[in-house]
Amino acid sequence: MASMSSPGMAAIPEATVARLPVYLRALRTLQDRGTATVSSEELAAVAGVNSAKLRKDLSFLGSYGTRGVGYDVEYLIYQISRELGLSLDWPVAIIGIGNLGHALANYGGFVSRGFRIAALFDADPRLSGNRVAGLVIRHVDELDEVIADLGISIAVIAVPPTNAQAVADRLVAAGVTSILNFAPTVVTVPEGVDLRKVDLSVELQILAFHEQRKSAEGKGARGGRTVRRSMREDPVNPDPDQAQAPERPAEPPIRQHRSAPDLNEVLPA
Amino acid sequence: MASMSSPGMAAIPEATVARLPVYLRALRTLQDRGTATVSSEELAAVAGVNSAKLRKDLSFLGSYGTRGVGYDVEYLIYQISRELGLSLDWPVAIIGIGNLGHALANYGGFVSRGFRIAALFDADPRLSGNRVAGLVIRHVDELDEVIADLGISIAVIAVPPTNAQAVADRLVAAGVTSILNFAPTVVTVPEGVDLRKVDLSVELQILAFHEQRKSAEGKGARGGRTVRRSMREDPVNPDPDQAQAPERPAEPPIRQHRSAPDLNEVLPA
DNA sequence: TAGATTGTTAATCGATTAACAATC
DNA sequence: TAGATTGTTAATCGATTAACAATC
Numbered sequence: 001m002a003s004m005s006s007p008g009m010a011a012i013p014e015a016t017v018a019r020l021p022v023y024l025r026a027l028r029t030l031q032d033r034g035t036a037t038v039s040s041e042e043l044a045a046v047a048g049v050n051s052a053k054l055r056k057d058l059s060f061l062g063s064y065g066t067r068g069v070g071y072d073v074e075y076l077i078y079q080i081s082r083e084l085g086l087s088l089d090w091p092v093a094i095i096g097i098g099n100l101g102h103a104l105a106n107y108g109g110f111v112s113r114g115f116r117i118a119a120l121f122d123a124d125p126r127l128s129g130n131r132v133a134g135l136v137i138r139h140v141d142e143l144d145e146v147i148a149d150l151g152i153s154i155a156v157i158a159v160p161p162t163n164a165q166a167v168a169d170r171l172v173a174a175g176v177t178s179i180l181n182f183a184p185t186v187v188t189v190p191e192g193v194d195l196r197k198v199d200l201s202v203e204l205q206i207l208a209f210h211e212q213r214k215s216a217e218g219k220g221a222r223g224g225r226t227v228r229r230s231m232r233e234d235p236v237n238p239d240p241d242q243a244q245a246p247e248r249p250a251e252p253p254i255r256q257h258r259s260a261p262d263l264n265e266v267l268p269a
Numbered sequence: 270m271a272s273m274s275s276p277g278m279a280a281i282p283e284a285t286v287a288r289l290p291v292y293l294r295a296l297r298t299l300q301d302r303g304t305a306t307v308s309s310e311e312l313a314a315v316a317g318v319n320s321a322k323l324r325k326d327l328s329f330l331g332s333y334g335t336r337g338v339g340y341d342v343e344y345l346i347y348q349i350s351r352e353l354g355l356s357l358d359w360p361v362a363i364i365g366i367g368n369l370g371h372a373l374a375n376y377g378g379f380v381s382r383g384f385r386i387a388a389l390f391d392a393d394p395r396l397s398g399n400r401v402a403g404l405v406i407r408h409v410d411e412l413d414e415v416i417a418d419l420g421i422s423i424a425v426i427a428v429p430p431t432n433a434q435a436v437a438d439r440l441v442a443a444g445v446t447s448i449l450n451f452a453p454t455v456v457t458v459p460e461g462v463d464l465r466k467v468d469l470s471v472e473l474q475i476l477a478f479h480e481q482r483k484s485a486e487g488k489g490a491r492g493g494r495t496v497r498r499s500m501r502e503d504p505v506n507p508d509p510d511q512a513q514a515p516e517r518p519a520e521p522p523i524r525q526h527r528s529a530p531d532l533n534e535v536l537p538a
Numbered sequence: 539t540a541g542a543t544t545g546t547t548a549a550t551c552g553a554t555t556a557a558c559a560a561t562c
Numbered sequence: 563t564a565g566a567t568t569g570t571t572a573a574t575c576g577a578t579t580a581a582c583a584a585t586c
Contacts, residue, residue, distance in 0.1 A: 015553060021474040025453065039567065048455060052555050059569055067568040068562040084474050085481030092473070099372035106368045109453050109470040114477070154476055177483060178476040184294065184378050186317060194479050196472045201378040203465045204361070205290040205353050207423055207447040208383070210463050212354030214446060284577060308543065321579050328545055336544040337586040 012083075016057045020080050021113075022047050023054070027077045039070040081114070091118035093152045093176070095167050096159030097127060097137050100182055104156060105133040118150050123163070140170070147174040154178040161185035168195070281352075285326045289349050290382075291316050292323070296346045308339040350383070360387035362421045362445070364436050365428030366396060366406050369451055373427060374402040387419050392432065409436070416443040423447040430454035437464070 026047035030038055040058075044051035058064060058071075064079050065071045081087050092115050094101050104110070105117055120137045122128070128139045138146060147155075155176045159167050164183035171179060178194045181187050189195045295316035299307055309327075313320035327333060327340075333348050334340045350356050361384050363370050373379070374386055389406045391397070397408045407415060416424075424445045428436050433452035440448060447463045450456050458464045 013553075017475055017478050018471070020478075021468065021471045024474075025468075026455065029455065040569095041567085046455060050555065052557090053553085055567095055569065056554080063569070065568050066562060067560070068566045070567070083478070085477040086474065088477075088481065090477055090480070099375045103368035103372040104469065107469055109468070110473060113470045113474055115470070115473055153480055154473070156473075178480045180472050180476060186295065186298065186315060192483075194476055196476055198467075198469065198472055199290065199294075199378070200373065200376055200467065201382045201384070202287070202290045203449050203467055204379060204384055204423070204425075205293075205355065205382055206286055207449060207463055207465055208354040208357075208359055209286055209289075209352070211359070211422055211447045212357065214461075282577075309545095310543085319579065321581090322577085324543095324545065325578080332545070334544050335586060336584070337542045339543070 010060065012060045016060055017084075019047075019049065019053075019057055020084055022049070023057070024077065024080050024084070024086075027073055027080070031073050031077065035073055037070045038073055038076075040065070043071065086114035088114070090115050090154055091150050091152045092116065093119040093121065093143075093147060093150075093155040093171075095121045095140065095143070095155060095157055095171070096163075096183075097122040097130075097132055098158065098160075101156075101158035102132055104158060104182075105135070115154075118152055119146050121146075123159070140167070143170055144174040147171070147176060152176060154180070157181045157183050157187070159183055279329065281329045285329055286353075288316075288318065288322075288326055289353055291318070292326070293346065293349050293353070293355075296342055296349070300342050300346065304342055306339045307342055307345075309334070312340065355383035357383070359384050359423055360419050360421045361385065362388040362390065362412075362416060362419075362424040362440075364390045364409065364412070364424060364426055364440070365432075365452075366391040366399075366401055367427065367429075370425075370427035371401055373425060373451075374404070384423075387421055388415050390415075392428070409439070412439055413443040416440070416445060421445065424449070426450045426452050426456070428452055 023043070026043055027038075029046060030043070040051045040055045044054040047054065055065075058076075061079055061083050064076055078087075092110065094105055094117060097105065097120050101120070101122070105120055110117060117133060117135065120132055120135050121140045121143055122137050123140045125139055127137045130137045146152075153176055155171045155178070157164055157167055157171075157179060161183045162185075164181060164185050164187050168179055168181070168187045168189055172189055172193055177192065179187075179189060179196070181195060181197045182200070184199055184201065187195060187197075292312070295312055296307075298315060299312070309320045309324045313323040316323065324334075327345075330348055330352050333345055347356075361379065363374055363386060366374065366389050370389070370391070374389055379386060386402060386404065389401055389404050390409045390412055391406050392409045394408055396406045399406045415421075422445055424440045424447070426433055426436055426440075426448060430452045431454075433450060433454050433456050437448055437450070437456045437458055441458055441462055446461065448456075448458060448465070450464060450466045451469070453468055453470065456464060456466075
């Protein structure tokens with residue numbers, strides 16, 4: 001009755017897949033504390049989710065709990081890891097060894113999750129031969145060869161936005177089928193290649209949105225909190241509080257933003 | 270008829286808020302290309318979303334488009350920026366100037382989005398006084414004083430996981446109300462404080478999940494793709510392909526993972 | 539006016555959650 | 563057996579999307 005595309009390979013909702021790493025971390029925390037068995041209620045509390053959601057998520061993987069008892073921490077870690085493919089060896093390439101690439105190469109979170117940083121590339125020939133995290137930085141010209149030799153299918157892009165698309169194209173041509181893009185720009189890849197994006201500033205922007213609303217509580221009550229922010233003026237609508245239907249500009253409004261360097265100088269090549 | 274908590278401050282769905290930064294980036298891309306006016310169809314294509322979703326999202330902000338014409342790029346950038354609070358000045362503190370903190374301090378994406386890195390802290394006294402991104406690193410003992418003096422309400426945690434909770438507590442005590450946590454551990458904050466988490470390895474784990482499924486297409490057809498991965502054995506279930514209902518272990522199974530350093534040594538203090 | 543495109547409605551889809559029967 | 567907790571059902575909620583009337 002349940003529709004699954006093929007036996008032994010049931011569809012798992014994306015939302016669930018995205019939470020499995022969170023459960024994994026919570027389980028490791030419990031394991032470090034010496035916990036052998038955990039109930040969905042306890043585990044949910046550590047992971048910061050609703051226990052019904054947790055049980056539903058885990059049920060997509062199989063029946064790995066024991067009614068009346070709970071889940072065996074070690075066994076569940078093993079099963080989730082296997083489901084995520086973390087019990088396989090994933091050699092990973094990082095392209096762009098600027099500040100961020102450097103940090104990522106040294107990021108223990110990758111290694112401890114079953115990923116192995118296998119190759120580092122940079123377009124700057126002055127960096128070639130330098131060692132970072134025990135690996136020699138290679139010039140991007142060697143990319144195709146090295147990717148093929150090492151059998152790398154997952155790559156991380158940490159180059160400036162202007163170069164990101166070119167690097168992605170090159171990676172795809174070399175046989176990479178999964179790309180994690182840290183460059184703050186839109187990158188497109190062909191069908192069959194997975195691309196995920198991490199924008200370090202998006203979360204900060206979301207925080208700013210909520211922070212602004214906190215301060216705006218009670219509408220214009222500037223004294224509600226300490227005035228910590230220097231408010232820039234709204235060129236179109238001097239009183240932003242009655243901005244429900246602001247005039248549309250006959251000509252484009254004066255932008256109040258500093259002429260931002262945007263993100264082209266963000267990541268050193 | 271529409272329910273909104275207060276006039277001029279309509280509720281905006283979280284999913285929409287999370288996409289506004291994406292639209293903003295797409296609009297900046299268009300602006301750089303010299304585009305003055307854009308239709309929802311075009312903008313949606315650049316942002317990589319459905320055009321109906323885009324229009325619905327924008328409608329939460331107001332009616333900033335012109336029927337039959339489209340959206341004025343400059344004006345829409347201005348309105349989204351204002352909605353996100355990016356037209357305000359947000360001084361930000363970074364705690365933990367290891368590899369990641371260093372990269373974040375230099376990350377142009379913060380600055381170009383209206384954020385101003387205002388203070389850097391580290392627990393290592395040897396780093397105190399060093400300059401990063403034009404700012405002097407201060408010792409965390411000065412945290413309370415500096416946060417108050419500079420009127421900082423947003424902070425970024427880039428310390429090792431073991432110290433993250435203590436730093437968060439300290440930040441909250443100092444008056445910070447929005448925290449972006451890069452430390453791969455669960456951190457809790459009191460009501461009224463916003464906490465968002467960035468786990469650099471989660472996205473990679475999600476990619477691995479899909480990559481594994483790609484290789485598993487056709488079930489056990491090892492030749493479907495180049496065999497690039499060295500498969501470790503499943504200690505419980507030697508043939509993972511018929512793992513629909515694996516035996517639950519009488520005793521916890523042998524973990525095949527290397528005894529991972531986990532994330533305690535991840536980020537240098 | 540004719541053509542284009544927004545803003546919004548309403549249908550659909552997927553994700554969350556409470557509740558509980560199954561069962562250890 | 564009695565108590566506890568899973569795995570699953572079904573109700574609810576929110577997000578997505580197609581379609582189109584409003585209108586520039």
